Amino acid sequence: MDLxxxxxxxxxxxxxxxxxxxxxxxxxxxxxxIDGEGSPDHDAVADAVKSLFTAIYPIRREARxxxxxxxxxxxxxxxxxxxxxxxxxxxxxxxxxxxxxxxxPVWADEEMFSNAVAQTKGQMDEVPNTLRMETFSEGQCxxxxxxxxxxxxxxxxxxxxxxxxxxxxxxxxxxxxxxYLDDWSRTSPERRKMILxxxxxxKH
Amino acid sequence: MTDAELLLLGLIAEMPRHGYELEQMIEQxxxxxxxxxxxxxxxxxxxxxxxxxxxAAETPAGSKAKKAFSITPAGRxxxxxxxxxxxxxxxxxxxxxxxxxxHWPVLSREAALAALEDRADTVSREIGRLERVRFExxxxxxxxxxxxxxxxxQLEAEKTWVAKTLDYMKTKx
Numbered sequence: 237m238d239l240x241x242x243x244x245x246x247x248x249x250x251x252x253x254x255x256x257x258x259x260x261x262x263x264x265x266x267x268x269x270i271d272g273e274g275s276p277d278h279d280a281v282a283d284a285v286k287s288l289f290t291a292i293y294p295i296r297r298e299a300r301x302x303x304x305x306x307x308x309x310x311x312x313x314x315x316x317x318x319x320x321x322x323x324x325x326x327x328x329x330x331x332x333x334x335x336x337x338x339x340x341p342v343w344a345d346e347e348m349f350s351n352a353v354a355q356t357k358g359q360m361d362e363v364p365n366t367l368r369m370e371t372f373s374e375g376q377c378x379x380x381x382x383x384x385x386x387x388x389x390x391x392x393x394x395x396x397x398x399x400x401x402x403x404x405x406x407x408x409x410x411x412x413x414x415x416y417l418d419d420w421s422r423t424s425p426e427r428r429k430m431i432l433x434x435x436x437x438x439k440h
Numbered sequence: 441m442t443d444a445e446l447l448l449l450g451l452i453a454e455m456p457r458h459g460y461e462l463e464q465m466i467e468q469x470x471x472x473x474x475x476x477x478x479x480x481x482x483x484x485x486x487x488x489x490x491x492x493x494x495x496a497a498e499t500p501a502g503s504k505a506k507k508a509f510s511i512t513p514a515g516r517x518x519x520x521x522x523x524x525x526x527x528x529x530x531x532x533x534x535x536x537x538x539x540x541x542x543h544w545p546v547l548s549r550e551a552a553l554a555a556l557e558d559r560a561d562t563v564s565r566e567i568g569r570l571e572r573v574r575f576e577x578x579x580x581x582x583x584x585x586x587x588x589x590x591x592x593x594q595l596e597a598e599k600t601w602v603a604k605t606l607d608y609m610k611t612k613x
Contacts, residue, residue, distance in 0.1 A: 289579040296578075300585065309582050359575065419581055421465070424455030 237263035238342040240306045250311070250415070252431060254381045257400050259436075264373035266344055267313075267337040268292045271366035275329040276316065284336040285312050290359050291367060292338060294352040299341045313337040315411035324412060325397070335411070340369065374410060379433035385425050392432060401436060410435035441522050444477040444485045445494075449511065449519045452495050456510035459483055470573060474591070494518055537598070541605075553609060560602045567595045
């Protein structure tokens with residue numbers, strides 16, 4: 237879906253309310269991505285994010301030129317999961333897996349992506365072997381906007397997994413997703429906005 | 441308020457920062473590309489901002505490098521006023537090209553043309569350098585991309601002017 241042509245959906249996906257979890261249907265979108273394993277400490281994810289932004293620079297540049305005022309800065313998104321999902325809930329970060337993502341314009345294709353990587357790989361210390369472009373759709377998700385410190389997140393997760401999902405007869409159906417709307421080097425911790433998103437499905 | 445004061449006040453407004461962090465930010469963001477602020481002057485400027493009650497040191501007294509500075513309500517008000525003024529007021533920057541051109545008759549035709557050719561090379565190199573810096577700094581927020589667009593636009597305008605002037609001066613009988 238071309239979100240730049242559907243501002244309503246764009247807002248729905250990227251500007252949820254801060255009060256309560258809401259359900260949204262996340263359409264198919266193209267992403268540039270890099271996978272990681274083990275503790276997603278800030279440096280590990282930051283390196284992946286830097287590589288992603290380096291790799292997609294030619295596409296981002298073309299997007300700014302082609303789209304003009306319709307261009308929207310894509311945020312950094314990270315999926316978190318574990319082979320045993322209980323490790324995720326228990327915060328056993330050593331067993332976590334993660335995937336750093338940045339949305340691409342709908343007109344970006346595999347060829348454009350590989351050209352971009354070919355052009356920029358000289359600037360990456362090492363081209364991550366999981367660097368790729370993929371299109372996926374998360375489908376139905378529960379999400380909320382969180383403003384503030386990361387330490388407040390466990391309380392929100394608890395509310396989602398222990399109250400809201402069971403009350404609505406839903407269960408998690410995919411990796412837990414965080415979308416970071418601010419540049420952390422420019423925004424103080426208490427003002428940082430992030431979206432917490434969890435794909436869900438009806439519980440049988 | 442000086443440019444350096446406005447710059448530091450803006451960085452402190454983002455979040456409380458230590459003196460050495462400010463230096464890091466200025467370096468990382470390449471702020472010395474377009475403004476003059478020496479390493480030694482950071483503490484001097486911080487002192488001025490503190491005295492004006494625009495920033496306050498958060499932690500107990502110690503060396504200035506260890507103090508975290510945060511913005512005060514008065515500081516935020518001054519920042520907004522100064523940033524508005526900086527954005528709205530046109531402040532002309534005079535290029536050395538003007539000073540050179542005014543003395544065109546002093547130079548021999550060859551020397552003048554060669555000097556302009558040199559300028560064309562320098563401008564082209566600068567366009568390339570700016571492009572590399574922009575790439576290395578990715579990702580940049582849109583308002584910083586706009587800042588790069590501004591500088592790139594100025595350079596492109598200069599490149600066009602040099603080419604046009606060279607073309608004319610070379611053809612002139």
